[in-house]
Amino acid sequence: MKKIAAIHDLSGYGRASLTVAIPILSYMGYQVCPLPTAVLSAHSEYEGFRSFDLTEQMQPIIDHWKQLGLRFDALYSGYLASERQLDIVEGFFKDFTPEAGFILVDPVLGDRGRLYPGMEERMVEGMRRLCSMANVITPNLTEAAFLLGKPMHHAVTAAEAAEWCVELAGMGPEHCIITSAPGERKERVATLAYNRTDGRLWRVSCDFLPASYPGTGDAFASVITGCLLNGDSLPEALERAVYFIQMGIRATFGGEHRPLDGMEQEKVLHYLVEPLPYFTYELLGTYR
Numbered sequence: 001m002k003k004i005a006a007i008h009d010l011s012g013y014g015r016a017s018l019t020v021a022i023p024i025l026s027y028m029g030y031q032v033c034p035l036p037t038a039v040l041s042a043h044s045e046y047e048g049f050r051s052f053d054l055t056e057q058m059q060p061i062i063d064h065w066k067q068l069g070l071r072f073d074a075l076y077s078g079y080l081a082s083e084r085q086l087d088i089v090e091g092f093f094k095d096f097t098p099e100a101g102f103i104l105v106d107p108v109l110g111d112r113g114r115l116y117p118g119m120e121e122r123m124v125e126g127m128r129r130l131c132s133m134a135n136v137i138t139p140n141l142t143e144a145a146f147l148l149g150k151p152m153h154h155a156v157t158a159a160e161a162a163e164w165c166v167e168l169a170g171m172g173p174e175h176c177i178i179t180s181a182p183g184e185r186k187e188r189v190a191t192l193a194y195n196r197t198d199g200r201l202w203r204v205s206c207d208f209l210p211a212s213y214p215g216t217g218d219a220f221a222s223v224i225t226g227c228l229l230n231g232d233s234l235p236e237a238l239e240r241a242v243y244f245i246q247m248g249i250r251a252t253f254g255g256e257h258r259p260l261d262g263m264e265q266e267k268v269l270h271y272l273v274e275p276l277p278y279f280t281y282e283l284l285g286t287y288r
């Protein structure tokens with residue numbers, strides 16, 4: 001069985017990070033080995049959340065993994081709780097570079113034009129370094145803007161988002177995926193993916209749904225990790241991840257309105273392994 005080291009926080013309440021990544025990747029048939037970055041009472045969008053930073057505990061955990069001689073098929077990082085964790089994760093990536101070379105960095109920094117509480121410019125700089133070591137990165141539009149140092153003063157256009165996707169791959173990763181990008185028209189949302197190896201830029205777009213849940217970015221990046229590790233092409237992985245999130249949101253937003261609790265992914269896990277009912281991905285162009 002393939003093993004994935006998952007470097008995220010554990011938030012006790014509100015579906016995010018490890019409580020999202022573990023069920024998804026387990027369902028897809030992987031063994032998930034968590035390296036927790038923090039333990040939170042609830043994710044940081046809940047008022048008054050408590051956060052217990054695990055920076056001091058991470059290196060001893062890594063040292064034990066080294067003693068055990070563990071090897072991973074993929075390294076997958078998300079929410080990091082301190083600047084020093086960026087150095088620790090960088091060291092971990094160097095020590096545990098998987099033979100197949102699969103490192104996915106989800107540069108969790110912010111959303112809707114703003115950084116999350118506790119995230120600062122120094123975290124953005126560190127995240128750029130981590131992204132340069134990754135094979136795949138999955139920023140949302142806000143994170144893409146911060147990584148590129150482009151403030152989001154105005155509404156980003158579809159063409160700009162596509163340029164950003166290509167530009168971000170210049171930082172080093174083979175595949176760059178941007179979520180929550182503007183679609184081809186107002187009521188559409190696009191997910192973009194650029195493959196630096198062959199220069200192709202892909203788009204999967206879907207209807208905008210009037211609901212937003214924290215943790216969907218974590219679910220998205222987890223599905224991408226599982227699909228790519230399974231040998232799916234980039235646009236196939238993109239299609240499955242968008243489909244899963246869409247079904248998850250549809251399964252959630254008709255119920256009681258508690259958006260902070262996250263997407264009820266428990267209801268839709270089976271869509272991770274069933275044949276996809278359609279393919280909608282489009283080739284936007286080839287950029288070298």
Ligand code: PXL
Binds near residue numbers: 216217
């Ligand atoms: O979903 C990203 C995320 C991960 N971890 C924590 C968060 C968030 C987003 O709010 O608060 C702790």
